[in-house]
Amino acid sequence: MSVPDISPTSPDYLFDSVPAPAEIRSVCEGIQWIRLPLPFALDHVNCWLLGEPGEQVLVDTGVATSKSRALWQQHWGAKGADGLASVPEKLLVTHFHPDHAGLAGWFGEAGSQLYGSAVEIALSRSIWSRDDSEYAQEYARWYAENGIPEEAISQVLQKPNSYRLIVSEPPAAELWTCLEAGQVVELGGAQYRVLVGRGHAPDMLMLYRESDHVLIAADQILPRISPNVSVSTVLADQNPLQSFLDTLDELKVLPEDTLVLPSHGIPFRGLHARIGALQAHHEDRLAEVYQACRQPASAYDMFSVLFARKLDAQQMSFALGESLAHLHFLEHQGSLTRQSCDGVDQFVQVEQETKLDK
Numbered sequence: 460m461s462v463p464d465i466s467p468t469s470p471d472y473l474f475d476s477v478p479a480p481a482e483i484r485s486v487c488e489g490i491q492w493i494r495l496p497l498p499f500a501l502d503h504v505n506c507w508l509l510g511e512p513g514e515q516v517l518v519d520t521g522v523a524t525s526k527s528r529a530l531w532q533q534h535w536g537a538k539g540a541d542g543l544a545s546v547p548e549k550l551l552v553t554h555f556h557p558d559h560a561g562l563a564g565w566f567g568e569a570g571s572q573l574y575g576s577a578v579e580i581a582l583s584r585s586i587w588s589r590d591d592s593e594y595a596q597e598y599a600r601w602y603a604e605n606g607i608p609e610e611a612i613s614q615v616l617q618k619p620n621s622y623r624l625i626v627s628e629p630p631a632a633e634l635w636t637c638l639e640a641g642q643v644v645e646l647g648g649a650q651y652r653v654l655v656g657r658g659h660a661p662d663m664l665m666l667y668r669e670s671d672h673v674l675i676a677a678d679q680i681l682p683r684i685s686p687n688v689s690v691s692t693v694l695a696d697q698n699p700l701q702s703f704l705d706t707l708d709e710l711k712v713l714p715e716d717t718l719v720l721p722s723h724g725i726p727f728r729g730l731h732a733r734i735g736a737l738q739a740h741h742e743d744r745l746a747e748v749y750q751a752c753r754q755p756a757s758a759y760d761m762f763s764v765l766f767a768r769k770l771d772a773q774q775m776s777f778a779l780g781e782s783l784a785h786l787h788f789l790e791h792q793g794s795l796t797r798q799s800c801d802g803v804d805q806f807v808q809v810e811q812e813t814k815l816d817k
């Protein structure tokens with residue numbers, strides 16, 4: 460999931476159209492593209508099918524809705540109303556977000572061998588297991604601490620565990636083969652190096668095919684929008700923007716002609732320019748947030764700085780996470796300091812704080 464839009468940098472797209480929902484489109488040697496609909500403002504996710512029938516690996520699944528299940532049944536055949544007649548031999552899940560991991564349990568039950576990151580698998584299970592009131596209370600507390608208005612807090616208290624609504628029960632940890640950064644794995648008859656992206660999710664898997672420079676980039680590098688980088692109630696990383704920017708730096712060693720297969724948008728070339736644009740985007744945002752903290756300000760106060768449009772309930776939590784990611788980055792850097800005012804966290808420029816104290 461990703462907000463917000465940033466100005467297009469016209470990457471060199473491989474196609475000028477996207478596949479229809481039931482279409483399987485060949486992207487490059489041994490990799491096919493399936494584009495699944497999503498019931499959000501970001502309306503699709505890309506899944507990749509590696510290898511040939513008999514040795515196929517699906518990368519990511521879409522959310523657990525009847526629409527996604529029906530589309531997968533068109534590819535692999537239906538068994539009963541809700542099952543699959545056949546399956547890809549392997550399923551690799553890049554990270555815990557619902558649009559990527561939503562149907563891991565469903566594919567696992569139907570017989571796919573499961574591949575993922577130990578951290579992401581544990582996170583998916585722990586979020587899925589939270590009961591509704593625990594989940595709502597946690598969000599309400601987080602909203603209140605960050606200055607979100609009472610009306611939005613009472614709305615969030617009515618909400619069930621939204622993760623469980625669009626994710627089928629995540630398979631138990633022992634059912635997965637876990638992959639780690641640096642490992643080389645054979646998937647669908649080709650060798651891929653496992654890379655890990657941090658900041659969008661804690662330990663997101665990416666795959667790099669050295670032989671012909673293909674990067675399955677998950678949500679680390681998207682061609683048109685800036686991947687969501689959020690502080691969250693469920694994540695341990697309190698400075699995810701630093702982690703995200705560090706990962707971008709690490710990816711600069713890949714060759715300029717790398718074909719990037721992003722989880723949202725169209726496959727493209729122009730990796731280094733895109734990394735530069737994402738870095739510049741965050742630098743601009745950090746400067747704006749820093750300026751806005753001349754007076755003590757909450758994360759909610761940053762919404763008008765960072766987001767031009769009105770936010771719906773789902774976007775509210777992304778916006779809060781994204782605002783905090785920028786505030787925490789500046790706090791860790793020593794430019795901002797945090798104080799509590801009537802139970803609300805406020806951030807202020809370090810120099811201004813010294814002046815205000817005098």
Ligand SMILES: [Zn+2]
Nearest residue numbers: 460556659678
């Ligand atoms: Zn994601």
